[in-house]
Amino acid sequence: ASPPIVLNDWTARDLAARVGDPLTLEYYTWEEPGRLVTHTAEFQIAAVAPIAGAAADRDLAPIYPGITEAKTLGDWDPPFPIDLHRIRRIDEDYWERYRTTPKAFIPLEVGRRLWRSRFGDRTSVRVATAGEGSPAGTRDRYLAHLRAAIDPLALGLSVRDIRGDGVAASRGATDFGEYFTYFSFFLVFSALMLAALFFRLGVEQRAREVGLLRAVGFTTTGVRRLFLTEACVLAAIGGLLGVAGAVAYGAVMMIGLRTWWSGAVGTTALVLHVSPLSLAAGAAGALIAAMVCIWWTLGSLSRISERSLLAGDITDDRVGRLSSAHARGQLRAYTPRTASLVGAIGFGLLGATLVGISLSGAISRTAAFFGAGTSLLVACLCGVAASLRRPLHSSLGGYGWRPVWRLGLRNAADRPGRSVLAIGVVASATFILIAVDAFRRDAPIAADRHAGTGGYPLVVELLLPLVSDPNGRDGREALGLSGGDQIAIEPLRLLPGDDASCLNLYAPISPRVVGVSRTFIDSGRFAFQSALAPSTAERANPWLLLNRDLGADAVPAIGDANSITYVLHKSLGDDIVITRGNRSVRLRLVAALADSIFQGELLMSDANFSRLFPDQEGYRLLLVDTPPDRVTQVSAAIRDGAADLGADVVESRTRLAEFHTVENTYLSTFQALGSLGLLVGTVGLAAVVLRNVLERRRELALLGAVGYGRRHIFTIVVAENLLL
Numbered sequence: 001a002s003p004p005i006v007l008n009d010w011t012a013r014d015l016a017a018r019v020g021d022p023l024t025l026e027y028y029t030w031e032e033p034g035r036l037v038t039h040t041a042e043f044q045i046a047a048v049a050p051i052a053g054a055a056a057d058r059d060l061a062p063i064y065p066g067i068t069e070a071k072t073l074g075d076w077d078p079p080f081p082i083d084l085h086r087i088r089r090i091d092e093d094y095w096e097r098y099r100t101t102p103k104a105f106i107p108l109e110v111g112r113r114l115w116r117s118r119f120g121d122r123t124s125v126r127v128a129t130a131g132e133g134s135p136a137g138t139r140d141r142y143l144a145h146l147r148a149a150i151d152p153l154a155l156g157l158s159v160r161d162i163r164g165d166g167v168a169a170s171r172g173a174t175d176f177g178e179y180f181t182y183f184s185f186f187l188v189f190s191a192l193m194l195a196a197l198f199f200r201l202g203v204e205q206r207a208r209e210v211g212l213l214r215a216v217g218f219t220t221t222g223v224r225r226l227f228l229t230e231a232c233v234l235a236a237i238g239g240l241l242g243v244a245g246a247v248a249y250g251a252v253m254m255i256g257l258r259t260w261w262s263g264a265v266g267t268t269a270l271v272l273h274v275s276p277l278s279l280a281a282g283a284a285g286a287l288i289a290a291m292v293c294i295w296w297t298l299g300s301l302s303r304i305s306e307r308s309l310l311a312g313d314i315t316d317d318r319v320g321r322l323s324s325a326h327a328r329g330q331l332r333a334y335t336p337r338t339a340s341l342v343g344a345i346g347f348g349l350l351g352a353t354l355v356g357i358s359l360s361g362a363i364s365r366t367a368a369f370f371g372a373g374t375s376l377l378v379a380c381l382c383g384v385a386a387s388l389r390r391p392l393h394s395s396l397g398g399y400g401w402r403p404v405w406r407l408g409l410r411n412a413a414d415r416p417g418r419s420v421l422a423i424g425v426v427a428s429a430t431f432i433l434i435a436v437d438a439f440r441r442d443a444p445i446a447a448d449r450h451a452g453t454g455g456y457p458l459v460v461e462l463l464l465p466l467v468s469d470p471n472g473r474d475g476r477e478a479l480g481l482s483g484g485d486q487i488a489i490e491p492l493r494l495l496p497g498d499d500a501s502c503l504n505l506y507a508p509i510s511p512r513v514v515g516v517s518r519t520f521i522d523s524g525r526f527a528f529q530s531a532l533a534p535s536t537a538e539r540a541n542p543w544l545l546l547n548r549d550l551g552a553d554a555v556p557a558i559g560d561a562n563s564i565t566y567v568l569h570k571s572l573g574d575d576i577v578i579t580r581g582n583r584s585v586r587l588r589l590v591a592a593l594a595d596s597i598f599q600g601e602l603l604m605s606d607a608n609f610s611r612l613f614p615d616q617e618g619y620r621l622l623l624v625d626t627p628p629d630r631v632t633q634v635s636a637a638i639r640d641g642a643a644d645l646g647a648d649v650v651e652s653r654t655r656l657a658e659f660h661t662v663e664n665t666y667l668s669t670f671q672a673l674g675s676l677g678l679l680v681g682t683v684g685l686a687a688v689v690l691r692n693v694l695e696r697r698r699e700l701a702l703l704g705a706v707g708y709g710r711r712h713i714f715t716i717v718v719a720e721n722l723l724l
Contacts, residue, residue: 003110004046008055010094011103012048021045025104028080030117036080041114043106051101061100062123068100079467081474118614165509180673185370187677188289189428194684196293197421199231201691203297211309220302227298228291235290239283246282247274253669261665336416337389343382351375364565369435377431381424388416404712408719415692422688422724425681432674436667441595441660447628452595453652454525456490457631458624459597460638463646465618466491479622480641487626487634490520491619493609494601497578500563501600502662508567510578512601513557513587514621515609521546526598529561531591532572542591546605554588555608560599561592562659576602585612597655623652689721 005023007015017023023043028036049055061068066077073087073095112121129138203210213223250272258268351372358368396403396410412419449455460479468475470489476482479489493515498508524541531542538544548556554575564570570589578585587602609616626634631651639649693700700713 002042002044003107005043006047006049006105007045008049008051008101008103010051010098012045014090017045017048019045019047027115029115039114049105051098055105056098056101058099058101060102060126072096118610180670184673185374187429187432187673187680188286189424191677191680192289192293193421193425193428194680194687195290196297197418197425197684198687199294200297200418200421201687203227207304207309208311211306211311215306215310224295224298224302228294231294232287232291235287235294238290239287242286243279243283246279247272250274253672256669261668335389337386340382340386340389344379344386347375347379347382351379366565373431373435377427381420381427384423385416385420388413388419401715404715405719408716409723411692411696411716411720412723418688418691419724422681422685425684426678426724427681429674429677429679429681432677433671436670436674439667440664449523449525450527452526452593452656453597454623456525456597456623456625456652457628458626458635458638459650459652459655460622460624460642461494461648461650462620462622462642463648464644465616465620466622466642466645467618470619470622478642478645479647480637481634487624487630490517490623490625492516492520492621492623493606493613493616493618494620495609495613495616499600500559500567500602502562502567502659503600504567511568511576513578513609513613514598514601514603515606515613516543516546516603517606518547521605526596527594529592529594530572533591545590546603546608548590550588554586555604555612556590557587558591558593558603559589559601560596561594562663563599564589564592580613595656595659597652599659685721685724688724689717692720693717 002022005025007017007023012018015023021044023045025041025043026038027041029039031037054060064078066079070076073092074084076082076084115121127138127142129135133141210223213226214220218226254270254272257270262268351374354363354368354372354375357363358365358372390413392410392413396406447455447457466475466478468478470476470479470491475489481487495513495515497510497512498504498506500508500511521543522541524543528542531539531545533539533542533545542558546556546558550556557576559568559570564572568576570576572589572592574589576587576589578587587604604612624634624638635649635651638647641647700716703713703716704710
């Protein structure tokens, strides 16, 4: 049976209806995505009531903007479509006399069933006066009881520790000190090798002094202690100068971030913070590292006899004996060349292993990159050392410049340890410069559906939500677009929050959340870096993971790989908790996008978004798919037509380029460290050149005496150091 309905007498006369007659009621309901749909309901007239008493109470209808305050029906301005041409004179008379007095009444449970939505099933609460009390007294008593019973947290009121949140956020989303440490490692490595090289050259130049001290009774330990004391004083002075240089370098970096590289940080309010503890720790670490290098250098002289030292011959006697024994076939087990080959193979396997482990996801790619890079660099240096130490089985001969060049190249093997040190200093700096530059990103192709833009040329963010379907007539009009435009718009819901991209220097506490529709999920756009996808369909389209039911504890979410790793410091399978009022929403990361325009947001299904955040109406993020030749025209139309909604229109390539600008700027600062390393390497190479020339004065003089010209001698020196 149809539910009952009661009409007032004016409506009954207008419809010529009587008790017992059937009545069909047409009404609008709000359906996704942002459209009004007409529905009907069948009733049976149960009674006709006069417009008097409770039936004449115009306050039964809630206040509705655009309707309640209108003086005539023709002045109505509701937020839904209505044909005002159908208004009759008698309708205007009813509005003028009765205003918002209801024309019909139905049972409460029927109304709740027909018109309930995700926002609730009631629009007002009516309180009756008890006994002989006045309405004002009843209102005051009700308000007092209501205020005492209401839980502000249940109504969405939240209390936040603003200072605590600010302090937590000010720690930064990314620990750039960690990355500067990583990249500075090669610079420090180069500096230590240069220090060891200079100290070794200095000790070798004082070989006769060392021999004399040992000849008159000083033990090897005593000589080492004497030189370590001298080196400690020099290293301490160098550490103090290094501290001053570090502060100056930091100041220059701050100037760069405030001026040349301001786009990377989005602010000029940067100052240099100098911590005495950090300076002391850095100076102490440099001093200890320098002393270790010096101790290792002095250890090599302990194997040289006093006679050789007094003669100025610093060739390792043990190495000479090993070489002689090897030449006689008496020793085949261990030589320095064998050790170099073992090191090359070992470090090469270690680097390959780290690469393999990184591909499996067992360790972070950042750690694997630096670990594998260091291992492979050391492996190459060991390989070079083995090559320089290989036995020579042929003599040089011939005429012209080619044998002269070959003679210079062969001279690099005369001091293999010194040559490898010089090569290592330059190689470390070169590694930084080239490896860092490999991380630079270029703009993607906007039309590529599997690129970082998803094939959407335009991204529109609205300050006020769009409540209509942007692909429908009303939505197109709200955006300033005509119905004939050959464009498709993907509407997305947006929960405001903290930017989770590299554009935000502060640690995001409550990231922005975007709700994506089923159509968007099924389209399979964008590229993924990784996903927790057990099924074949989900591996082919990881967006389907958003439809998974993870139980009442968590909701599946997808983020950009860069934001997950470097800003949120999470990995797949981890949970991110968002606090909304007195409840917490737990988002579980199930997939990571590869370099996408969603670096500032987390994404979930539209169904979960509407269930968890019912107060977020309409759409505030639009992805626009339009032909490339109409991007500028459509962008201008939306910017002008949706100005009342606060539309911010940006090309997706530009949005992605902003993220790349930040990354590339930081890479430039890291490359500055590599440039310092290259400068250190150049100084070291110059020292090696000078030392080699000084040591070979007699050799070069002999070459000149037997007929070699200045150009030949110059070519020999250049060839050796060009190889290094």
